[in-house]
Amino acid sequence: MAEKPLDHENSPPASAGHSPVSDAPDTRAAPQSGTDALAALQAENAALQDRALRALAEAENTRRRAERSVQDERQFAVTGLARELLPVLDNLRRAIVASEQTSSQGASLVDGVRATERLLMGVLQRIGVQRVDALGARFDPSRHEAMMEVDDPSIAPGAVADVLEEGYVIHDRLLRPARVTVTRRGRSQDDHREYEPAKQHP
Secondary structure, eight states, rough: OOOOOTTTSSSSSOOTTSSSOOOOOOOOOOOHHHHHHHHHHHHHHHHHHHHHHHHHHHHHOOOOOOHHHHHHHHHTTTHHHHHHHHEEEEEEEEHHHHHHHHOOOHHHHHHHHHHHHHHHHHHHHHEEEEOOOOTSSSSTTTTEEEEEEOOOOOOOOEEEEEEEEOOETTEEEEEEEEEEEOTTSSSSSTTTOOOOOOOOOO
16 A cells, blocks of 8 residues: 655644743752852761760760769768668767766776777778767758757857767768757757758668
8 A cells, every 4th residue: 555645735834933842841950059069068067066976975974974873882882881880889989988987997998999999980981981070060951860959058059069879971971860959049948849850871
């Protein structure tokens, strides 16, 4: 079969000013300029540096917390033992006071008790235990436990008038509060009031 020739005369003419290419808008983004690309890289670099600094700071804080934990464990591991030894120290002190008040006989025995007390106190001091200096000091609820309130014009108000039982600390922590009487002027000597006890660390 013979091909039918195209009829160029009857074909509709192409519109003036139009090309065969589609007229749809080009949605492709224009390439970034060199300045924009550099700014983007600088911003990304700054963000990465900030994240790295934060991570380093957190790592350093974690290291310090771990060091403090290890140090606390090493310093206060003997807290329970030290607290158990305090009544022994109290009894030695009571024995010394009682012997001094009764008679001068048995001086060698008293000297032996004093030596034992010094030895025990030396052991406690080596592990960080210190006696709380309370007598005559201003009442400190963080280290003293007021058992009663007395009127004594010879002592400043709010001061410790007497120590009923010695207090102790281990390093910077309270091991046992000093049980004391506290002065307060303008009140009867028989007018007593108990105070809140000091907080002890476990």
